[in-house]
Amino acid sequence: MPADPDPSLRLLWRHVVPSGDAPTTRRGPQQRLSVDEVVDAAIEIADRDGLGALSMRRLAAAVGLGAMTLYTYVPGRNELVVLMVDQALGRTELPALPADDLRGRLELVALTQYADVRAHPWLLDVSGVRPWLGPHMADRYEWQLSALEGVGLDDLEMDQAVSLLVGFASNIARAEHAVRQAQRESGMTDLEWWQANAETLGEVMAHRSYPLAGRVGQAAGEAYQAASDPGRELEFGLARIVDGLLAHLDAKNR
Amino acid sequence: MPADPDPSLRLLWRHVVPSGDAPTTRRGPQQRLSVDEVVDAAIEIADRDGLGALSMRRLAAAVGLGAMTLYTYVPGRNELVVLMVDQALGRTELPALPADDLRGRLELVALTQYADVRAHPWLLDVSGVRPWLGPHMADRYEWQLSALEGVGLDDLEMDQAVSLLVGFASNIARAEHAVRQAQRESGMTDLEWWQANAETLGEVMAHRSYPLAGRVGQAAGEAYQAASDPGRELEFGLARIVDGLLAHLDAKNR
DNA sequence: GTCATCTCCGTACGTCGTACGAAGTAGAAG
DNA sequence: CTTCTACTTCGTACGACGTACGGAGATGAC
Known part of the structure; x- marks a missing residue:
């Protein structure tokens, strides 16, 4: 060896x-x-x-x-x-992938990752891990690839599509975790922080002009009751990504 | 105040x-x-x-x-x-956005973020920052939104589209940085690590069956000469995301 | 000239990962 | 049964960290 x-x-x-x-029995x-x-x-x-x-x-x-x-x-x-x-x-049992629903399979790959990272946000702080490495990581990669097997992608594109879906889901979970983290550390919600700093921010930003950021930021703030809404970002982004992947497949298989 | x-x-x-x-002159x-x-x-x-x-x-x-x-x-x-x-x-001057090339504008938003995060990878470790916060952040958000102004998205969708593009670009930069980091800390490239551990991995993984992961991993390894290729992931993912966004716009403006 | 306020910095406290070595335990060897 | 040896357990210690505290010296305000 x-x-x-x-x-x-x-x-x-x-x-x-x-x-x-190793010996079957150990001393001490x-x-x-x-x-x-x-x-x-x-x-x-x-x-x-x-x-x-x-x-x-x-x-x-x-x-x-x-x-x-x-x-x-x-x-x-x-x-x-x-x-x-x-x-x-390894704690999450990988769900069965719907055989005749490609969109559903792609979404399931992303949402499974999202759920796991939400349950263990510290996964996001682990960067240096070589891929595959452990048995459950390998199982998961195999499962993720199986969602894309036989749909018309070559091997490299399968890997890239998995990375895209999983990376996106992780990123949403990361944003969500950052909000919770900031809330926990500062003791204020996004909204409370905004209100507490509104006067200072208003005074300070009055020296410059932010027409779009002002308009969009206000609309987002009112709709989300926060500075961001990871749930909606997940929904919006995942729809666009899956659309893009399916369109790519259509173009290839035409 | x-x-x-x-x-x-x-x-x-x-x-x-x-x-x-504050007083205009300070003692001491x-x-x-x-x-x-x-x-x-x-x-x-x-x-x-x-x-x-x-x-x-x-x-x-x-x-x-x-x-x-x-x-x-x-x-x-x-x-x-x-x-x-x-x-x-604030060090990067935000490039001019091509007026009549929406795809180019979307790509530029993502690639600008990618370049900045590559130049300052530690930006990825800063999570708790409330959005907007500083003048250069605000300038950047305004610039990002201007790439999407007047194309048919409502305010919330503009915000979400920017988040999607910027988050994706950051994530690719993160993957790239993680590889470099692992390389620096272990003193081995991905390829060297793989070769050094090939025997152990082979022995250990022989106890299970990974048909897809084995096939795809080998294809990726040969094509990338590494476990991953962030450059290609950027190209592939960005194309899919921009496709998805443009398709969404088409559907809305129809 | 006096004083308040500022910059600068040495020391110290409680945290961290972990190297080192001592003490005790239990299987292996005689 | 004794002795050896490998093993687990753990206390102490080192050099890092952020930063609270307080003192020394400098400078503008009065």
Whole structure:
């Protein structure tokens, strides 16, 4: 067996490849917990308070261990986060894709991603993960591609279409999360912030002219009762993207 | 003048509203630098090494001050970042929008955002900023809306279309940045990582079946010589989105 | 000349990830 | 049964972080 450049890989696949060449019994005391339990506790903390609030010390306290003991379960914080991603994604059972409804399949790919990122907003803070990596990520990619198999796209376009849908859905969830985050940190809703700063903003912006931004911003503010409405952005954007994809398919299959 | 709930606001607009009610002369020694110089130095650090590497101590050293002296220029790190965003955006002169080429205008809105985020990837890490906020942000929003004025969209749809284009462009830049980041941190390119882990991955994934992911992944890998190709994703996705937007306009104006 | 106010900055506190080494436990080897 | 050795657990410590606090020195207002 060659060296593993990435220490996360074997850990990620620990359930599908039970033990590489490790001895079946280990000396010393049994570990009081399993890696899964540690990762689950970490997911719980990150779900509630964000990835920034997930410290090794806090996680250790949550599972009843000393901080340094965590390092016998997981090589370090980065590797823990990688495990969290795959384990969190594995919690959602991927829904069946409607066989004769391409539009529905495309929307389902996007909406599934949207729901998962909403449930675990810290997924958005994990950037450095190589694709595929874990078993649940691989399952998901396979599922996403199956929504587009046999519709007339070549392999590269299938990959790009999946990226487009998934990236868009993530981006909407990101905007939504940013609003909630700002609200939590400032203690004010968008509307309250706007009202509290209206006078200053008005004074300050009076020195310049923003005819469109003023008109559109006011219309949006009244319609949304906030500065933005991710739900409507999701609906609008997804419709345009799916339209564009279907039109592309039509043009190719003509 | 009422209280300013947001301490960044007056600072952000300091150039368009020179001084609110402050005395024209200040006691004590002159500041050795200007806020602009401090923010420029911060942008330089963040451009080179990311927002995480921008510490108050490092910025202070870069401009030749003690760490705590920065707090006489800027209320805190968060406020500094907000100033950085507006100042970085202000560096790009917004290009003229082609009057009789709607597709070109939409693409230009997206590509301008893409270029700016590529130049300042740390913009992607700034989430909590309320929209509009600064003068350059406001200028930009006005410019983005002007690309869509008079084409048959209502105000809400104009806002949503801008969000769609800008969000998509940012997302592509994010993917590209994530690849570069991973490369920098691991010291390996995507391809090298893949090759180094190929054996482990092959062994581990042999326990499951990934027909589509295997086929598509291999095709993508060969075509891209990497796990992904943000340039092609940009081209493909932008074409689909603009198609979808134009189709929506056609349907509305029919 | 006095004083209020400003800039500048050293120190300190509580946070973080984690390197290191000690203490105790349990299977393996004799 | 004893000894060895690998293992888990964890306390301490280091250098980073943002920034609260207070002191020293400078400058304009009176």
